[in-house]
Structures are given as C-alpha cells and as structure tokens.
Amino acid sequence: MLIQIINPNTSKEITQKLATLAEHTKSKQTKVIVRSPQHGPRSIECFVDEQIASASLLDLVIQGESENVDAHIVACFSDPALYAAREVSSAPVIGIAEASFKFASTISAKFGIVTMLTRAIPMIQGLLFKYGYEKYCTNVRSAEIPVLDLNNISNQDYQSLYQECGKSISQDGAEAIVLGCAGMSELAQELSQQLGVPVIDGVSAAIKHAESLVQLGLSTSKSGQFSTPLSKEFIGRYNHLSSS
Amino acid sequence: MLIQIINPNTSKEITQKLATLAEHTKSKQTKVIVRSPQHGPRSIECFVDEQIASASLLDLVIQGESENVDAHIVACFSDPALYAAREVSSAPVIGIAEASFKFASTISAKFGIVTMLTRAIPMIQGLLFKYGYEKYCTNVRSAEIPVLDLNNISNQDYQSLYQECGKSISQDGAEAIVLGCAGMSELAQELSQQLGVPVIDGVSAAIKHAESLVQLGLSTSKSGQFSTPLSKEFIGRYNHLSSS
C-alpha cells in the first residue's frame, strides 16, 4: 500500500518532520511518500495562505494519482481543498482535522482542540460545524505559537501548549485533546502522558484511517459531488490543468 | 492485538456469521473473539429488544476487560449501551453505526442508509442526530426483511435490498450506501460491484477503526463521562454487578 502525505505548505522542515512521524506510525506493509508543493506559502495561518495552498496541492494529488497511490492525506488542520482533491482522485483523500475528530469522538464524549494561533480558531470552528462535530467540542484554544516555530519547538512553547491543554481539561471539561496543527504531531505522546487523557494527532489518525479504507477496498465515490471534473481550458499558470 | 466483537442479540447464527466476516476482514496480527450474551432477545428490532440487549451485553464488556482485550465492538446498528460500555471499559468501545458513518463520510459527500425494517428507521435517525451526521445522510430506507431472515438470505431478499440501495442512489442522491444492520455485512462487496458505488459495512469499519486506535495507543478517556462507575449495590439478577 502506498500513501501520499501532502504537506500543503512549502516548509521543508515540516515536510521532513511529517516523514519521520509517518515512518513511525504507519504499518509495516505501508509505504509513504511525503511531499510539499512547489508553489505557495511557507506556513498556513490565514485564509489567504489556505487558498493559495489549496490551489497548489491539487498538483500533488494529480501527480499521486498518476503514480497510483492508494490514498492521499492532506496534512494541514484546515483541511484545505479536500473536496476538490476528491474530484481529481480515485483513491480516498483524508483531511487531518476530519480524521482527528473521528478518532477523538470514539474515545471521549467531549474533546478540546488546542491550536497554534488565535487566528486559526474560526477556521477550525467552521470545520467542526461543516463536519457535524460542534457538539463534541468543548472549546478551541490557542497556545499562541507561530507555526514555523514548530520546526524547532522551545521548552517555553511546549509549556504554553501544555498549559492550554490543561485549561481545556480543567476549565472547559475536555476529556481528550485534539492537536490543531500538523506541526505539533510529534508531541502527542508526551502530552498525553503528562495530561493523563488521550491526545489525538490528526496526521497519525489520518494514516490509520487511510490504511483502513484501503484494506477494506473503499475509495472515493465517483458518483455525485466527487465525480471527475469535465475537461475545460485553464489559462496562464494553470494551463497544465486544461487536460484534467 | 485482541478484539472482542459482541453480537448483542442471542442468535448463534449471526454470531457465527460475524466470526466468519471478522476472520476475513481483520489484519493478520489481530485476534478476534466473537460472542453473544447469555441473556436476551434473538434479534433487535425495537426499543424493548434494544434495552434488554443493552443490559445483557455489559456482562460481556466486563468479561472482555478481565481478559485484557484491546478493544470491544458492539455489532448492532442501534449502537446499544455504547456509553455504558465505555464506563466499564479501559479499552476503546466502538459501535458499528458510528464507525460506518465515519468511514462513509470520508469517501462520499452524501450517503444513504438501507436497513431491514421500517421500525428501525427512527432509531437510526436518532443516531445520525446524536453523532452529528444528519447532514451527510440523504435518507434511511428499509428493505422490509425480518432480521433473522439474514441467517440465510434468499434471492428475493437480496433483490429487495438491492432495489432499495438503487433507489437511494437514483432517487435520493446517495453517493455511497451504508448497510444498516450487522446481519447484512457479508453482502457489502457484491452490492458495491452491482451498484457502482462504495457500500460500507459497519462491522468491517469498526474492526479497522479498532485496530487503528489500538495501534495508536488511543483508548477510552477515563476522565469525565466515561469514568469508572462508583461501586454500589445491585440486587436480584444484577447482583453480580455490585462489585463493579
């Protein structure tokens, strides 16, 4: 089984971190390719970043399809371009926010989300509503750490994160914590041990969810909303999409 | 890894069918125990059946815990006693309705559900609302087959089921089908081939979801709603629960 993990930002350090995490998380039989787009922002922290990354990552989905990957994972907690990616993919496409909500809600009745920046909170709240998980979530909190700091997380940043998780449990009533950024993934285990509740990393959840779907032979329905786009002309820097 | 699959009704034939399905679906490294309670109804078709089965299946969860199983699956599409089971379990407890919604919504934007009896429809609609999946579901349809007929499904029953699935796609706009009864599980693959859309069997989905959680070291949060019940006296036929 071959899974493509797409880091939708263009930070090589985060791509590298995802590769390390994936090697550790995946089943033996699974192979992973971890890639980031050739175009776009170094980090995704606002709606502009997300829109540009969305357009860029579609190239990687198309490339992965031509390489017959068995599943695609979009490894940014805003789940960028998820529906568009499913249109150009016959394999399943999994967002890490969606996957983490699905895992967290099986093992807790109420989970809290801790993300990097206050600015990302409304984006995440929008996903909770879109996916129907708003009743499961106690609150979305921010540790106020710039995303690129995650390339080399300081002790101070870790403490900020740990403290917001703690408030989520003691003040908001969270029974589990969802980490609201792909860059935090490697911290899940340590945080869980310190906090005494499950901590869900969306990248790991997405890898396992991808393996599950592939093992069951389940793939993106091409009937309805995710059916293949009609051919049409794209001009300028998107000319290469004209034949898709 | 050891997974306990609980058939909450007392029909040995369905328990046997689930065992066969599980052997086929599980990963090599996984072992499964498939059990049904010693007490309760032969099938679950109404609220009374569900309440009795709920009380009965808790004994199996407690037994599984004492045997250190790594996960429990409750294999009835009404997800009976799910929250109570999580109270007495340190391992994850997975309902097949919940699992099937989580898998179906990754590969389709709208799914339909086809169950056995009209009477089960409101129960399933209740679960869609409880879990937040009501916007994903086009409709819940019934093929009008008594649950126990599934022990030995006739060609006529298969045709009824096939036709309701077809209507779900063509009339309701379903892009994938969720089978709304554990007893239908073995038919998923054949139906999918005939219908041309993914067909999700909740038992298989639950097995894969259980394997995923165990592989990630994620288990029921014991902080909050699913914390262990306080000891108290139970009398009469539930005396054995007094020390739990």
Add this chain to the structure above:
Amino acid sequence: MLIQIINPNTSKEITQKLATLAEHTKSKQTKVIVRSPQHGPRSIECFVDEQIASASLLDLVIQGESENVDAHIVACFSDPALYAAREVSSAPVIGIAEASFKFASTISAKFGIVTMLTRAIPMIQGLLFKYGYEKYCTNVRSAEIPVLDLNNISNQDYQSLYQECGKSISQDGAEAIVLGCAGMSELAQELSQQLGVPVIDGVSAAIKHAESLVQLGLSTSKSGQFSTPLSKEFIGRYNHLSSS
C-alpha cells in the same frame, strides 16, 4: 384512575418518599401505585446504572398493563427506557424530565436545572436536545450530593442545593428552577419560597400530566414507533419476555 409510579432504582426509601409525595400531589379521584423493580442498582448515577434500570423497569410496565393501570410514570430524571416502555404499554408513559421541561417552559422563558452530581449533567443535556428544549435551558448545575443522601437530606446538603439554585438565577439568568432528580421532589415548595421563583418537581408535573392525558382519553399511539413489539424468543434471565 389508577397511575403506576415506577421508581427505577431499588432504593425502598426513595420509593417510600415518592409514595408520600404522590399522595399529596394527586387529585382525590386518582389512585397511585408506587413500585421499584426487583432487580437493579440502588441509585442511578451513570450510564451503566441507567441501562440496568431500563431493562428492569420494563417488567413493571408490563405488570402495570396487566393490572390495567391508566398511566405509567418513570420517576428518574434520566427518563430511562421511555420509548421501550411505550412499546409495551397501551396507557401513556411519562418521564419526569420530559414533564418538568413541559411545565417549566409554560411559566418561564428560561429555566435552570439543578441536579445531584456533575456526572449526570451530560445525560440531562442529551435529554434537552432530544426533546428540543435546549434553547429554554440556561444551564445544568450540580449540587454534588450523592443520590442516596436524599433519603435523609442534611441541612448542609439543602444549603448546597439552595446555593446552586441561587447561582442559576443570578448568574445564568434562570427564571425558574427544575429539580434534576426524583429524590429532591419534596423540597420544591420550600425552595420556591426561599428563591422567589417557581421550582418545578418532575414527579409532581408527571402526575398532573398523566391525569390530564387520562381525563382527555389520550393514550400512547400504537401506530408507528410505539407499536407493540413482535413476539420473539428471549433467553436466560429475560425468558419471561418471550411471549410479550
């Protein structure tokens, strides 16, 4: 008119308290039988307790039907087994949470609920959503009193309860208080006088609602979800249900 009041736990003291309350509340022409099951937990404080009590109380509903009672009241604030009870009953079956919401919303635009234990709060929130009363409720608070303490309430417990009611009014904006436990019923009047707002006891509300339905000749619809269960085999300790 004969009304059966079912105390779903097996605490004789609470059953006795309910009998005293019922005698005081009922109309002259009404007779009441107050019973608790022969099997099950001494108190209902978590999902396990509720599931066991649900299975046990159905025996009493069936017994009451054979005695031609005119209505059944399920006197626990989690409204256990309400839908199943309606399946085996031709008489109306009334839950005390449902009844208290219906009465409170006629005399206030926003009511608060005060219950015994924090653990019970999510169960009650679930009922508010299920019944459509979530917009009416300001908050669910807990006085942190073990249910069985209610058999003989101390002054300290009363003060805790009184203070949570007060916070519900002054901090949350509640215009009336619903008592979230059958065991508190006898305190409603005293609390109302001290607090200066209406205090609704669900048991009293349910008795009056039962009398109303019977006087109007309205009873459980046997068309649809509450129609009589099909006969089937139950084994083991539920063998006696086989002929129902």
Add this chain to the structure above:
Amino acid sequence: MLIQIINPNTSKEITQKLATLAEHTKSKQTKVIVRSPQHGPRSIECFVDEQIASASLLDLVIQGESENVDAHIVACFSDPALYAAREVSSAPVIGIAEASFKFASTISAKFGIVTMLTRAIPMIQGLLFKYGYEKYCTNVRSAEIPVLDLNNISNQDYQSLYQECGKSISQDGAEAIVLGCAGMSELAQELSQQLGVPVIDGVSAAIKHAESLVQLGLSTSKSGQFSTPLSKEFIGRYNHLSSS
C-alpha cells in the same frame, strides 16, 4: 379554580363553541369564563389579523387579572401575544399550540398537524421552531376550509379534514394528529375514532395543562422576561394602558 379562555377573534359563534367544549372538558371543580375581545377581526387567518388580535386580547388578560382568575388560555393556534400576556399576568398563560405540542409528544414520537388554510402553515412552522418541536412534527397540512365555516361545519368540510389527517398518517408517517385551529376542537373525538390514532385538540389540552399548573401552585415567573412592564404613557386608543 377559575380559568379564563380567551377567543382572540371577535366571532361570537366560535366563543360559544369554545364555551360548550370547555364545559365538557374541564374538571368539576373548575369554573371557566370564555370571552372574546371587543375589538378586532372576525377570524385570524394572516399576520395582520394576528397582530390586531394580539393587541386586543391583552385587555382581556388585564381584566382577568383584576378578577383574580387562576389561569388564562389564549385559544388561537397561532398563540398570539403569549409573551406579552405573561408580562401582564401573575397567573399562568397558556397557548393552545404550545399545549397541543406538549400533549402530542408524550403519546407519539411523530405527530402531524392539520390546519384550515395553507396561509397559516408558515405561522405554525414558526411556532414549531420557536418551541423546539420541529423534529417531532412530520408535516403541517391544510384542509382548505375558511375559519368561519367552522361555525357550522358541513359534511364536505369534515371529509376534507378527515382526508388530510389520513394523508398525514399514511404518507407523512404521523402517529398522532394535532388539530391546528381552535374552531376544530369539537371534532377531535370523532376523528380519532375514525383514524385509529390519537387526535389532540389544543383547547382541551390547554385547559388540562392550566388545571395542572394551578393545582401545583405553579405560576408565571415574574423574574426575567415576563416581569411586569414598567409604567409608561400610552396615547390614543391605548390610553387605558398607561397605568399598567
């Protein structure tokens, strides 16, 4: 106990019909006054009618308060001026739509509503949402009978009504029928016998609900939204309200 039933339109025939119905429905110990305003429309069939009737009926609530009535019933299915009436009343004020939803939902999982005119349907749908009963209602249907025809209902009108009720059951899945107009009240029993499901008349339900509240000593909370209006000047035809 003295209950005031307010017919908010100015049709004496309907007032008379309500008086007859009330005599038949009320408990022996209850006395009823049935009144209609001195000002306003002969029937309530649109938003203009409802607004005018709302302003008019408040005079009767104030009059009833001065006569120390124990409860007020507003006997029009649009529940006009319910919140304003509660401001000027220390006794409970009950709307017949609200009451009928509360009674119907105790004895059925899904009820249908049949009203007189298509034009009234959105008003009723608004009430279902406002009170939180939208999930309980299968559909609102209209029999297309002008309200004043109810003064002397023809066989043809009865047949129209009966047929819409039948469609509500067979096509929409209603398990009980709520009559969506005070003028239909006397037909409930006959319709129920013919249809084989419970038929709820809101006027009768409101009378019983009023008796229940009064017997329990529960009355409109004067803390919060329904507190007494501040004194202020009203000019012109509402000058008499200046001292309220």
Add this chain to the structure above:
Amino acid sequence: MLIQIINPNTSKEITQKLATLAEHTKSKQTKVIVRSPQHGPRSIECFVDEQIASASLLDLVIQGESENVDAHIVACFSDPALYAAREVSSAPVIGIAEASFKFASTISAKFGIVTMLTRAIPMIQGLLFKYGYEKYCTNVRSAEIPVLDLNNISNQDYQSLYQECGKSISQDGAEAIVLGCAGMSELAQELSQQLGVPVIDGVSAAIKHAESLVQLGLSTSKSGQFSTPLSKEFIGRYNHLSSS
C-alpha cells in the same frame, strides 16, 4: 423615490431625531417621510409595548401605500409587525434589526450587539435565530439606559454605551458593533472612531437597503405568505381595517 420611515413608538423627540438622521443619510434623489403612530406607547421596552406598537404601525403602512411610497422602514430594533406590514404593502418593508445584521455580516465575521436594556436581550436573540444570524453574533449586551433617555443622551450614558461596546470587542471577540436601538443611531460614527471597528446603525442600513431595492425594481412578493389579506370584518377600534 419616496421612503416612509415609521417610528413605532409615540415619542415625537425620537421621530424628530430619526428625521434628522434620515436627511443626512439618504441619497439626494430620495425623499423621506418620518412618522409615528397616533396610538400606542411612548417607548418600546417589553413585549406588551411591542404588541401595541405593532397594531398601531399598520395604520401608517396602509396610509403610506395609499400615498404610493416606494418603501417602508420600521425603525425599532424589535422589527415589530414586519410580516403583517408586508401583507398590506406592495412596496418593500424593511426592519432595522434585519438590515443591520445584513450589513454587519458583510464587513465582519462576528459582530456584537449593544442595546439599551437587559430586558430587550431575549427579543433580539429571538430575531437572530429567526433570521439565521445567531452564528454571526458574539453576544448581546446592554448598556442599561432607559430608551427615552436617548432623547437627550448624557455623557454618562454615552460612557456606559462606549464601555459595553469595548467589552463586546475585547471580551467577546466582536469585530464590528451593531447598535441595538433606533434611538442610538446618531452615535454610530463617533463610536466607530473611538472603538476602531465598524459600528452599524440599523436605520441608516435600512435606508440604504430600501434605496437599493427600489433602484433594482424589487418589491415585496405578493405570492405566498405576504399576499394581500382577505377582506373581513374588524369591529370596535379596528373597524377602519374592515375594508382592507
């Protein structure tokens, strides 16, 4: 273009203030008539006031129609009688709460509302739900100023208002402020400059929205809920409506 602005209370001072504001806000080509009813309360602060004002303002809508006004504005933040006014109008009828929500949500993702009295908060929350804007609003706050004080606002009142707006931004996360009372309209600009976020006055928004609709030739649909009322008899002080 001729727009009628209806002040639904009978305070001449507020009517005068609205006239001044309208002259300043309207386009050159627009003419405005500002009127208040001959009957009703001096201010609208509770449900009784609103019901009486609703009945009174309909006379002005009818008068405006006979004068061929191009649009009507109902200038009270409870949007009284909006649906009834549309029934008797062929021109558009615009409520200031509705208009302010529509403008605020175009320029902010979350807005706060600051009104005069705590008592008005539930009325406004009801409108947010009715119009579908509850997700856009962070909170409704009150500055605790009696409506008629607005005739001649003191520095202290302005400071109270300013401080609640500030809390809405810093504590609730509001990105823009909606002024929840027609009497505050003239303060919008000054508040916006001091607060550094957009401040929306519903009267101005409604005037612009009215001009827009008229310029596009869009007017109240007379098909469906807002179709002209059937003729019927009104008695007493509403006799003049009999021919409408």
Add this chain to the structure above:
Amino acid sequence: MLIQIINPNTSKEITQKLATLAEHTKSKQTKVIVRSPQHGPRSIECFVDEQIASASLLDLVIQGESENVDAHIVACFSDPALYAAREVSSAPVIGIAEASFKFASTISAKFGIVTMLTRAIPMIQGLLFKYGYEKYCTNVRSAEIPVLDLNNISNQDYQSLYQECGKSISQDGAEAIVLGCAGMSELAQELSQQLGVPVIDGVSAAIKHAESLVQLGLSTSKSGQFSTPLSKEFIGRYNHLSSS
C-alpha cells in the same frame, strides 16, 4: 465611488456581459471596473475550478486595493475566496450569493434558487448553511445548462430556465427566485415579468449593496478574522505574494 467587479473565471465574454449589466445597474456617480484573472479556468463548475479561481482572483483584489477601489465584488455564485479577499482588502468585499440571499429575504419569506448544473447544487447548499439562510430557501434547482452556453443563450436554454423557476414557485412554494449563476444576470427582468414574482440577480444586488456600504462609510473590519495577513515567504508561482 469606484467598484471593482471580479469575474473569477477567465471567460472574456462573461466579463463583457457583466460590464454591460453593471453599467445599467450602477448609480450615476459610481464607476466600475470589470476584470477577470489572467490565470485559471474558463468556467467554474466544480470544486477544482473554484479552488483555482480562488487563488487567481486574490491578485485582482490586491491590484484593486493598490488602485484604491472603494469596494470589490466577487461575481461567481460560489462566492470563491470571500474570506481571503477580505484579509487583503480594506474596502468591503461582497459575494453575489451572499448579496442575493440578503435581498431576496427582505421581499419574500421563502425563495427558490435556480442554477445551471446539478453539480453546483451542493456548493450552494453549503453557502445557505454557512450564511444562515437554509430556512429561507425552498429548494435549489438546476436548469442543466453548461455555464459557457450563457455567453449566447438559446431560446431552448431560456425555456429550461423558465420552467425550473416555474416549478420552484408552484411545486416548492418559492415566493421569489434567486438566479444561481452570474452568467444569468441579464435575464432577471424578463423572467420576473413572465413569472409574476421577484427575480433576484446577485450581481445587481451586490453592486447596490456595495454602493450602500460605501455611502455609509462602512468597510471590512480589520480587527479579528479579516485582519491583514502577516508577511511571509511564498515560493514558485506565488512569489509575488511574499511581500503582502
């Protein structure tokens, strides 16, 4: 006043049609610039098209800002990149779907939407939920016309459109029609005359809404979600965004 209208697809014919429409709709004092991006798809008919157009149109918003336009309109009924555009804009940014819902809901209680392709329906339903207008919309229908056919609409296409509008009114109960595609804008008037109900074209509504906001001095709040993005590096084809 200078308004930029962005046609997010790259079809020059549609850009030209929008220019003609805008000249006809705008106020005398308003100047408009109508532009389409240099990059991207010829039409927007699926999620891929929308994501690419979203990334492309941001360049035009940034360009317009540098030219000090007073407002931006995004003239595609999927409201692409609306939130991102607001981040890079100090002027208001208006989507045509959002604008059309705001205008339609002032003049009708229920509106229907008719769009070009079945495939666009879920996108529009998503917007209805996001903006809170789902209760106002009776149904979204499709006339099954490829978007680019609108460059030169045939009589047959017009008839298809007309018939779907008619069904929306007679079968779904729509009281007004919203045209669900910018390319249909010029047909609004003719359709309205034939159908006898208001027909809302989102482009015209957006132009008027833009003029209104500018006249009132209201602009995008730069506090909160729409605040200016932090500077960061963009690589590859988005390098030009690095300094934004």
